[in-house]
Amino acid sequence: MFESAREIDSAPGDPHQALLDAVHAGGVAALAAALGDQGFMLRELALRPGELFVPGEALGAAYTNVIGMIHELRSAMDALEARAVVALAESLTCEKQAEARARTAQESDQAPPAKTLLREAAHEAAREVSMLTRKSPASARHSLASQRRLVADMPEMLTALATAQVTSTVAHGTARSFAPLSPAQRAEADRHLSERLPDLDGAGSETWNDAAAAAIAAADPSGQGRRHRRAMQERHVTLRRAEHGMATLSARVSALDGAKIRKRLSLEAERLRAAGDRRGHQAIQADTFVDTLLGQEDAMVATTLDIGVMITDRALLHPGTGDLAQIEGYGTAPAEVLREELRGPFGAALTQQAEDAMGPDGPALRAVLRRLFTHPRTGELVAVESRARAFPAALAKFIRWRDQVCRGPHCDAPIRQIDHIQPHASGGRTCLENGQGLCAHCNGKEQQTRSVRRVESAGADGHAVEWISRAGTRRTTRPRAVTRPQRPPRSVIPAASPRRRSARRKRRRPPSTRPPDIPV
DSSP states (O other), X not given: OHHHHHXXXXXXXXXXXXXXXXXXXHHHHHHHHHHHHHHHXXXXXXXXXXXXXXXXXXXXXXXXXXXXXXXXXXXXXXXXXXXXXXXXXXXXXXXXXXXXXXXXXXXXXXXOOHHHHHHHHXXXXXXXXXXHHTOOHXXXXXXXXXXXXXXXXXXXXXXXXXXXXXXXXXXXXHHXXXXXXXXXXXXXXXXXXXXXGGGXXXXXXXXXXXXXXXXXXXXXXXXXXXXXXXXXTTOEEEXXXXXXXXXXXXXXXXXXXXXXXXXXXXXHHHHHHHTTOOSXXXXXXXXXXXXHXXXXXXXXXXXXXXXXXXOOHHHHHSTTSOOEEEETTTXXXXXXXXHHHHHHHHHHHHTTOHHHHHOSSSOOOOOOOOOOOBOTTTOOBOOOBOXXXXXXHHHHHHHHHHHOSOOSTTOOOOOOEEEESSOGGGTOOSBXXXXXXXXXXXXXXXXXXXXXXXXXXXXXXXXXXXXXXXXXXXXXXXXXXXXXXXXXXXXXXXXXXXXXOGGGGGOOOOOOOOOOOOOO
């Protein structure tokens, strides 16, 4: 391969295209050799960097470029690995089918069922990947399933992964969430999600999960109830070992119950902190959780919680429309689930029999209806302004409902503070347009970034905020849509990053062929 590299250096034209042509001509063996050469160089630089990583005052931009290129390389490698793993599984399937035909050449009625061959090939491929990548067999099996969906039915998401528009975690998580869909529905959901890629530039994992849920609902609006009932059958509690004598306890429960538990613990922590407790907010939540579950002295007492649930009138009155609901502190959830949970409270409220329906004692579940208005194209909440320096309680609550999680790029932490995008000291107004919900860390944006500003353009509706780092990296964040966004299909391909080489602009979307389904 080194000889081929020397020949490529002397070849006329683009050396990158020449290398690409050489790999195409040499096949899989040439690809493995090229990857081996690149891997050797990168490994040597990591272990024996020499003077490469000596800090210098003028090297900040150079290191930023290196990190960005490493991220792009890692994304391309993840997409390449998906294709290679699927090809491995298909090759093993072909081998097993050939072996079965050879064994039963004279006794065709003794051939094993096709599903059995496919299952055995999938298990063998998962074992091979497990041993190659040092993953558990279960993790390798799940990875193979998501990689199959990416390669076969999700060309837009595979392209986004290869071009570093999304991370491998996002791509595989989206593929797993698309598992209940049929191949045609999966392709439709993939198209819906690709249209939202420009709006999800600064999205965190929770925001991505919401976008994936909206794409699933758009592709299969009538299947919400079915998918939720199947997920409800998987309720469980898991205990995992953590470091230094600690443990992580997690419970898979319904969305509304999870939002209630989280808010109740947070309110209790805030109450104790206000009373002088010097433990951290998270530590108080953990201690209170244990005390309450085990019935100890410091357990929480029953109380009434105010949980914001946003649901369209269509979904509330007519199921099967495909609209999702939004739960404060959680995100999107199937509307059918909330219709069942809210039917009792709303029925009691509408018939003015709340006291009789819920009883005179105990924390009753009472529904208060408020009309909220959304932007016709983006689905964001829209409303009012104030002249006060601090955001009034009603406006602050509205901003929490609109943003739902911290608006910092790639941060999905709970909102702790309502921030002026343009600082009040610099003339920023206390209004919905100049407000955003942030966690405590991201609220130090003035010290962490070059600038954070509200951006508006003719082709971008809604509340968009651009964050620019000290090194010049730009990310744009938007609120989560409460209703399904309505916008024309994307027809313009976003411009490539300026740090990408010109050769990369010649990339074409790889063709996608659907391999046979293999149960895993």
